[in-house]
Amino acid sequence: xxxxxxxxxxxxxxxxxxxxxxxxxxxxxxxxxxxxxxxLAGAMTxxxxxxxxxxxxxxxxxxKFDKSFNEGVFRGAEQFQKSSGVEFRDFEIQNDAQRExxxxxxxxxxxxxxxxxxxxxxxxxxxxxxxxxxxxxxIIDMVVDAPNVQSVVFKEQEGSFLVGLLAAKASKSGKxxxxxxxxxxxxxxxxxxxxxxxxxxxxxxEVLQNMTGTTGAAWxxxxxxxxxxxxxxxxxxxxxxHAAGGTxxxxxxxxxxxxxxxxxxxxxxxxxxxxxxxTSMLKRVDNATIASFQAAKDGTWxxxxxxxxxxxxxxxxxxxxxNKALITADMKSAVDAAAADISSGKIVVHDYxxxxxxxx
Amino acid sequence: xxAPIELPKWADVSLVPVLAVIVxxxxxxxxxxxxxxxxxxxxxxxxxGALGSGEGIxxxxxxxxxxxxxxxxxxVAFHAGLFNIGGEGQATMGGLGAAxxxxxxxxxxxxxxxxxxxxxxxxxxxxxxxxPGWLQVKRGSHVVITTIMFNFLAATLVVYLLVxxxxxxxxxxxxxxxxxxxxxxxxxxEALAAFxxxxxxxxxxxxxxxxxxxSFLVWLLIWHTKLGYxxxxxxxxxxxxxxxxxxxxxxxxxxxxxxxxxxxxLAVNEILGVQGRxxxxxxxxxxxxxxxxxxxxxxxxxxxxLAAILFGMLYQGGTELSFEMPRVxxxxxxxxxxxxxxxxxxxxxxxxxxxxxAFARLLKSEG
Numbered sequence: 001x002x003x004x005x006x007x008x009x010x011x012x013x014x015x016x017x018x019x020x021x022x023x024x025x026x027x028x029x030x031x032x033x034x035x036x037x038x039x040l041a042g043a044m045t046x047x048x049x050x051x052x053x054x055x056x057x058x059x060x061x062x063x064k065f066d067k068s069f070n071e072g073v074f075r076g077a078e079q080f081q082k083s084s085g086v087e088f089r090d091f092e093i094q095n096d097a098q099r100e101x102x103x104x105x106x107x108x109x110x111x112x113x114x115x116x117x118x119x120x121x122x123x124x125x126x127x128x129x130x131x132x133x134x135x136x137x138x139i140i141d142m143v144v145d146a147p148n149v150q151s152v153v154f155k156e157q158e159g160s161f162l163v164g165l166l167a168a169k170a171s172k173s174g175k176x177x178x179x180x181x182x183x184x185x186x187x188x189x190x191x192x193x194x195x196x197x198x199x200x201x202x203x204x205x206e207v208l209q210n211m212t213g214t215t216g217a218a219w220x221x222x223x224x225x226x227x228x229x230x231x232x233x234x235x236x237x238x239x240x241x242h243a244a245g246g247t248x249x250x251x252x253x254x255x256x257x258x259x260x261x262x263x264x265x266x267x268x269x270x271x272x273x274x275x276x277x278x279t280s281m282l283k284r285v286d287n288a289t290i291a292s293f294q295a296a297k298d299g300t301w302x303x304x305x306x307x308x309x310x311x312x313x314x315x316x317x318x319x320x321x322x323n324k325a326l327i328t329a330d331m332k333s334a335v336d337a338a339a340a341d342i343s344s345g346k347i348v349v350h351d352y353x354x355x356x357x358x359x360x
Numbered sequence: 361x362x363a364p365i366e367l368p369k370w371a372d373v374s375l376v377p378v379l380a381v382i383v384x385x386x387x388x389x390x391x392x393x394x395x396x397x398x399x400x401x402x403x404x405x406x407x408x409g410a411l412g413s414g415e416g417i418x419x420x421x422x423x424x425x426x427x428x429x430x431x432x433x434x435x436v437a438f439h440a441g442l443f444n445i446g447g448e449g450q451a452t453m454g455g456l457g458a459a460x461x462x463x464x465x466x467x468x469x470x471x472x473x474x475x476x477x478x479x480x481x482x483x484x485x486x487x488x489x490x491x492p493g494w495l496q497v498k499r500g501s502h503v504v505i506t507t508i509m510f511n512f513l514a515a516t517l518v519v520y521l522l523v524x525x526x527x528x529x530x531x532x533x534x535x536x537x538x539x540x541x542x543x544x545x546x547x548x549x550e551a552l553a554a555f556x557x558x559x560x561x562x563x564x565x566x567x568x569x570x571x572x573x574x575s576f577l578v579w580l581l582i583w584h585t586k587l588g589y590x591x592x593x594x595x596x597x598x599x600x601x602x603x604x605x606x607x608x609x610x611x612x613x614x615x616x617x618x619x620x621x622x623x624x625x626l627a628v629n630e631i632l633g634v635q636g637r638x639x640x641x642x643x644x645x646x647x648x649x650x651x652x653x654x655x656x657x658x659x660x661x662x663x664x665x666l667a668a669i670l671f672g673m674l675y676q677g678g679t680e681l682s683f684e685m686p687r688v689x690x691x692x693x694x695x696x697x698x699x700x701x702x703x704x705x706x707x708x709x710x711x712x713x714x715x716x717x718a719f720a721r722l723l724k725s726e727g
């Protein structure tokens with residue numbers, strides 16, 4: 001009966017679809033945003049907008065505690081609950097059919113706004129939003145065009161550009177590496193931004209790229225992540241950026257063990273190997289969650305697309321005590337200048353997903 | 361160890377599985393108790409969620425459709441003594457087959473596209489199981505190993521195609537465009553609405569009817585055809601089969617192909633019925649649950665339908681349960697399903713042996 005065990009294992013594996021990486025708390029900034037929100041909320045309670053908010057979240061297959069994307073949303077919602085006293089409900093789906101079911105169920109029970117996490121929810125949100133035109137829906141990482149849906153997407157290419165620039169500046173060999181998770185367009189967008197940043201800093205820079213795999217398991221395979229990193233290091237790479245979720249744990253460890261530098265993703269991962277992680281590309285889903293719930297509470301929630309790039313503080317790079325020594329003044333000024341140019345539109349970072357191509 | 365246990369047939373097919381489920385629920389109840397919720401209330405919520413509303417029943421039968429297909433696939437292979445654990449991969453390939461036909465031909469009317477797409481799903485699933493069968497016959501590589509490896513190959517192939525070839529350009533997720541309406545297998549609520557009958561909306565679609573027809577055909581095949589006889593003979597005693605002039609190799613390959621075609625039909629429910637496009641991991645573990653369904657259903661189509669409905673209830677009731685009791689997480693539902701699999705499959709003897717003893721005593725006291 002070994003096979004039954006195997007079957008259950010396989011089941012667990014197929015559900016281990018884990019997305020990107022850990023979110024840490026950025027207390028200072030958050031508190032500021034929150035206290036601002038609180039002030040606004042206080043002002044709003046007087047106003048006629050006595051809206052009842054009953055926020056709900058439907059997570060993607062990775063689940064609430066995926067140490068990553070979904071968890072970032074959960075942490076954001078928790079912060080919101082703490083500061084506003086508004087309770088939220090959430091649901092972890094088990095298969096694709098449950099997306100619609102969960103959204104519909106929450107909508108029926110009068111929840112609003114309902115936050116759908118991840119691009120895979122798009123078609124479900126589109127359908128259910130039509131059935132419940134008075135319910136507010138927010139979807140993260142995808143655009144759904146409907147009068148009661150707010151779409152929040154991030155310009156991952158801009159954040160990746162900045163860390164690519166830093167990588168090329170920090171590299172002594174002129175070779176930098178990228179380890180992606182699952183080979184999908186979104187991850188190629190990370191890679192493409194990174195390549196552009198590296199070439200911007202050093203036109204002769206060579207970027208070695210590997211994807212961990214082609215199934216959901218690629219998000220959670222630290223051993224393979226470490227192997228790919230070691231092989232890149234053997235070929236002369238001395239800075240490695242990952243966009244690979246749980247796999248990235250292995251990438252950062254392998255880089256640190258070899259005395260090279262890693263770059264974290266999504267959350268601030270600088271503290272995982274202090275002094276061995278050059279920086280982290282930040283993607284602030286927690287902020288997006290808080291902003292959406294807060295706006296609903298304040299009566300300022302608006303449907304439509306919000307694209308969060310560098311300018312909107314949706315993406316960025318992490319600088320803290322752990323990597324202060326690694327970022328030289330020259331690097332800092334270069335990356336700040338690039339960030340300003342991207343924000344102002346002087347530098348346009350090509351988006352892989354606009355044409356499925358990356359300029360060489 | 362005692363001699364092989366003989367149970368009356370009716371007890372074997374009904375009492376043992378029912379007791380297994382009851383024991384599983386008792387143990388699961390302890391888990392629920394452990395997190396501080398009432399097991400009685402949880403059980404009521406679970407059954408109510410699965411069968412208490414039209415929508416609930418729709419979802420239950422929708423899940424059951426998947427389990428019937430994969431359960432039948434495993435069962436057919438069982439009868440030939442083969443263990444096909446590649447249902448996931450065969451279903452994935454079935455999805456690819458159906459999607460390729462829909463993408464190319466969905467400008468045609470439904471009565472051309474749908475039958476072709478269904479055949480495409482079966483053909484791709486069949487090929488994906490035939491190859492391991494062929495490898496076992498010609499190269500001696502065991503199907504248990506090859507079918508599970510073929511799951512990964514199927515996943516890899518479909519990801520490659522979705523990312524590089526047939527995916528929708530510029531789309532965030534690796535998936536194809538949505539098929540035209542002609543390639544959509546009607547939902548049951550749509551189909552019945554055509555006759556003026558309204559039922560609540562759910563993903564239940566005409567695949568359920570196909571699943572019932574497939575169950576009947578499998579019953580016909582296994583117990584009322586020459587091929588079915590050959591399959592059972594190979595499964596019971598390969599040497600007897602050889603002696604009777606049945607080619608084991610041929611039967612192995614044919615059985616695997618039939619098994620794969622049945623698993624491929626899962627794609628009809630998921631891709632043609634519900635999703636309307638090809639996407640990744642739509643087989644989400646149904647192929648593996650199919651093994652448990654086939655075990656519980658004693659590899660008989662009727663038993664498989666019942667076991668499939670039970671697992672459908674666990675899925676749908678479990679969903680409702682975690683809505684009503686937020687403390688019961690998704691993972692708890694998986695644990696409860698796991699307990700059912702454990703007691704119905706792996707620990708079968710645990711229930712069978714004492715029962716056989718009880719029956720033996722009963723018979724002795726009577727006779």
